[in-house]
Amino acid sequence: MVVGISGASGFIYGVRLLQLLAELDIESHLIISRAALLTMAHETDYKLADVTALASHYHRADDVAAGIASGSFRYLGMVVAPCSMRTLAEIATGTSSGLIGRAADVTLKERRTLVLMARETPLTLAHLRNMTAVTEMGGIIAPPVPAFYARPENLAQMVDHSLGRVLDLFGLDAGVAQRWQEHPQPCGSGLARESGVSFNNEGG
Template sequence: MVVGISGASGFIYGVRLLQLLGELDIESHLIISRAALLTMAHETDYKLADIIALASHYHRADDVAAGIASGSFRCLGMVVAPCSMRTLAEIATGASSGLIGRAADVTLKERRTLVLMARETPLTLAHLRNMTAVTEMGAIIAPPVPAFYARPDNLAQMVDHSLGRVLDLFGLDAGTATRWREPPGPCGSWLASDSNRSVGITGE
């Protein structure tokens, strides 16, 4: 799977996704934008070498000749975690300035699964139109929205649930997503009883 980390807040989503793919024995191809490196420095204590070590393969963001830039490269699909509004705009218009945009474009043209963990709020009309455009192209907008019915105890559990739902879109079960009204799994030990969980939940 191709993993793009762009410059929006939420660098940890990309890091944790690489860890989960490793646990699932899924080969990962990592791209980190220049802006994402700034986010990494502000939000985490990681160094670039730490993140590269989590991936099966690393590709520079300006390496548009990388294998993953070609439709002949076979993969499950691609996740951009997190996806900045600039990256979203590039994908929506097909105006790729680097490898993340090009790999996303390839994913779309080959009719593979492209998931964009768009990270911004509030949203402008431009953001919404770009989200509509990529959805019409076949991409999936999956913002990292916390599931409060899971009653997370900490940020790590919120991150894991969001990424578990993203991996669901590829038919992969990381064991980190709490299933509504299913028996608690590996990440469900902090849930309250079924009777408590059913209180105040709508939209079934």
Template sequence: MTAPRRLVVGISGASGFIYGVRLLELLEQLGIESHLVLSRAAQLTMAHETDYKLADVIARASHHHRADDVAAGIASGSFRCLGMVVAPCSMRTLAEIASGASSSLLTRAADVTLKERRPLVLMARETPLTLAHLRNMTAVTEMGGIIAPPVPAFYARPQSLSQMVDHSLGRVLDLFGLDAGTALRWGEPAPQAGADGGHSATPKELA
């Protein structure tokens, strides 16, 4: 049975709120139904890092679920989807997912994603990392999750912060078999969608 073309998007309180917002925009462009859930801490980060209002972010999602609505569809394994991305993922959210302690809809949805053996991608944002962080990342990886920190690809020669964000999200969407056209691929022409500069890189250029 083919899963519906929809993805759960969690935004936690880690720095990098723009990753979640931009992910919603890319999913809309790809025709993928998005189900958004934000933690309370995410709304604080939004206020510090951006000029967005909550309504602006919600408007970019196909569906929005409150973090305390544990009766939402995405809290059930019977809710079919392609998987889930937490962008960005705080260390607290990571710890809850690693331990299976679901105190909110966001971490419950992540737990459901793992138990149903669907792709769960966590864009973990923290540095430096403690041993507790590393052990939690290991635990999630052993359960089938994917830790994908938003690391910039300098071979892409990004000219702006938006290019760096788009490249990271393009690589995340690759994990679901979705091509947003924003990731510069080694030895290939520069992407057209979401690009405002840069070119393909080769080993010779980087030597």
């Protein structure tokens, strides 16, 4: 699985996704944009080495010669978590300036699953049109929207639920999504607490 982390707020989505993929024994190829490094510093206590260590493979954002930039490189699909509006625009218009956009373009042209966890509100008409364009090309726009029916007790469980639903789109069950009308249980089944995921100013 290719995982792109762009500069939108919500860096923890990419981090937790890498952890879940590792638990599922899925090989991951990570790309982090330059803007995402700024977000990482503002929102978390992680260092770059901490995050890259979670991935099977790490590719620089400017390494457009990486294997995942080619359609001949076989992989399950790609998730951009979170996806900034700039990254969305590049993917929608096919004008990629780095490896995240190029890998997403390859994912679309090879008819593989591309999921963009678009993170912005309110949305402008340009944002909506770009989302429509990506959807028309076969991509999936999956904003990280909390499911309050799951009665999350903390931010970690909300993150896990959104990522569990994203992994559903690839036929992968990480056991972290509280499903409607299932037997009540804590959202995330404790994985968020056991994973070591940390947040600044996390509340209950």
